Amino acid sequence: MDVVLTGTGSPLPDPNRAGPSTLVRAGKTCILIDAGRGVVMRMAGAGLFPSFLAAVLVTHLHSDHICALNDVITTHWVMSQGSATLTVYGPAGIAQFVERQMAALEADIGYRIEHHDQLTEGPKVDVIEIEAGDSFQVNDITVSTAPTEHSPARPTIGFRLEHEGSVAAIVGDTLPCDGVDTLASNADVYVQTVIRRDLVELVPIEMLQDILDYHSGVIEAAQTGARVGVKQIVFTHMVPAPSPDQYSEWVARAAEHFDGEIVLGEDLTTITI
Ligand SMILES: [Zn+2]
Ligand SMILES: [Zn+2]
Numbered sequence: 001m002d003v004v005l006t007g008t009g010s011p012l013p014d015p016n017r018a019g020p021s022t023l024v025r026a027g028k029t030c031i032l033i034d035a036g037r038g039v040v041m042r043m044a045g046a047g048l049f050p051s052f053l054a055a056v057l058v059t060h061l062h063s064d065h066i067c068a069l070n071d072v073i074t075t076h077w078v079m080s081q082g083s084a085t086l087t088v089y090g091p092a093g094i095a096q097f098v099e100r101q102m103a104a105l106e107a108d109i110g111y112r113i114e115h116h117d118q119l120t121e122g123p124k125v126d127v128i129e130i131e132a133g134d135s136f137q138v139n140d141i142t143v144s145t146a147p148t149e150h151s152p153a154r155p156t157i158g159f160r161l162e163h164e165g166s167v168a169a170i171v172g173d174t175l176p177c178d179g180v181d182t183l184a185s186n187a188d189v190y191v192q193t194v195i196r197r198d199l200v201e202l203v204p205i206e207m208l209q210d211i212l213d214y215h216s217g218v219i220e221a222a223q224t225g226a227r228v229g230v231k232q233i234v235f236t237h238m239v240p241a242p243s244p245d246q247y248s249e250w251v252a253r254a255a256e257h258f259d260g261e262i263v264l265g266e267d268l269t270t271i272t273i
Contacts, residue, residue: 001166006042026163029139034065050076058090059172060156077123085124148174188273190230192221193237222257232261
C-alpha cells in the first residue's frame with residue numbers, strides 16, 4: 001500500500017503546498033481522501049489521474065478539503081470519455097454539494113456534450129452519504145469509519161483503510177478523540193492534520209486563534225500515536241506551514257511523546273507500507 005500526500009496545505013495559500021488531500025493506492029485500486037486546491041495537478045505529479053480513481057472519500061465539508069472536487073469530477077468525466085462512474089463517499093451534505101457543483105458546471109457540461117460525440121451525458125457521479133461507523137469495501141480495500149471532533153463542522157468522518165494486512169488511518173481535521181483512537185489503533189501509518197499551538201498562540205489574529213479549539217496539535221497527535229500503537233505518524237495540513245529548516249524542530253517536539261517514525265509531509269511525499 002502506498003500513501004501519497006497529494007496536498008499538505010491548509011486554507012492559507014502556499015505555492016508549495018496544494019490543499020489537503022491524500023491518495024491511497026493498493027494494487028490497482030486508488031482512493032483519494034479529500035480534494036483540496038490543486039489536487040489534480042498533484043495527482044498528475046504522482047503519475048495518477050482522476051480517471052484512475054475507484055472512489056473519493058470526503059472527511060468533511062470545509063472548503064479547503066473539497067474545493068477541487070469539481071476538478072476531480074470534470075477531469076474524471078473527460079478523461080474517461082464519459083464511460084466511467086466516479087463514486088464519492090462522504091458525510092451528510094456531500095450529495096447536495098456535488099449536485100450544486102454539477103449545476104454550477106451546467107454550461108461546460110452542455111458545451112462538451114454538444115462538441116464531443118463520445119459524451120452523451122454529464123459526469124456520472126455516484127454519491128453515497130455515510131454515517132460515522134459505517135464500513136464498506138472499495139474493490140479489495142476495506143474502509144471503516146468513525147466520528148471525529150471538529151465542531152462546528154459536523155458531521156466529520158475519519159477513515160481507516162486496510163489491504164492485505166496493511167493499515168492506513170487518514171482522519172482529517174480533528175481534535176484527539178475516541179474515533180481517532182479507534183481508526184488509528186495499531187495502524188502502520190496515521191496521517192493527521194496538525195497545527196503548532198505554541199506558534200499559533202503568538203499570532204494576534206482572532207480568526208487564527210479560533211483554529212486552536214478544533215485541530216490536533218503536533219504533541220497531541222504524537223500522544224495519540226503512542227496511545228494506540230501507531231508505527232508511523234505523518235503530519236499534513238500544518239499551520240503555520242513550516243519551511244524545511246524548521247522540520248527538525250517540529251519532529252523533535254513530537255518525538256518527545258512518540259517513539260515511532262515521524263514524517264513531516266510535503267506534497268508528493270509517499271509512504272509505502
Ligand atoms: Zn476542517
Ligand atoms: Zn482543513
